Amino acid sequence: MSMKNKFRSFFTLDDEYEYVEEAVEQDVEEEQEPKTKSNRKQDNVVSLKSAKSSSKMVLSEPSSYNEAQDIADQLVNRRAVVINLQRVDHHQAKRIVDFLSGTVYAIGGDIQKLGAQTFLCTPDNVEISGQISEMISQETDESYKRW
Structure with missing residues (x-):
């Protein structure tokens, strides 16, 4: 082979082979990426049954202020709590509401x-919609004045 042919084969054929090899490697990488992306999407899927069972x-x-921490623990564990303060005296009820x-x-x-003495405490995973009627809120306003 002449020097000219060697020079031409060096630049033309090697470039083509490198290009083909790179293209093949890129195709292989592109094929692998969607698989990993689909695996990531599957990791984010949550069963509706598990979401339903976790809502409580x-x-x-409570009969005393000492039980306020137990109620707070329920809230930290992402459970909604309805509190009836009728069994607690006025001063302790205020302290419980402040703590909660x-x-x-x-x-x-x-x-x-x-x-009048009933509260709903909810964590951030519980959404509340609607309002209590005005008749009840008028009664609570009157009882609030007594507090």
Whole structure:
């Protein structure tokens, strides 16, 4: 072979082979990427049964301020809690509501008054819609004045 042919074969054929090899490697990488992406999507799938079973509501009727921490633990465990404060004297009821208000604020939840001495505390995973009728809120306003 002449020097000219060697020079031409060096630049033309090697370039083609490199290009083909790179293209093949890119095709292989492109084929692997969708598989890993689809695996990632499958990791994010949550069964509706598990989501349904994790939603719970707890009814609580504390008899003293000491039970406020148990109610707060329920909220931290992402459970909604309805609290009836009829069995607690006025001073302790205020302290319980203050404590739970702080807990709800810390976890990004919500607290709403349902009745004269009834509250609903919810964590951030529970959405509340609707309102209590005005008749009940008028009764609670009157009882609030007594608080």
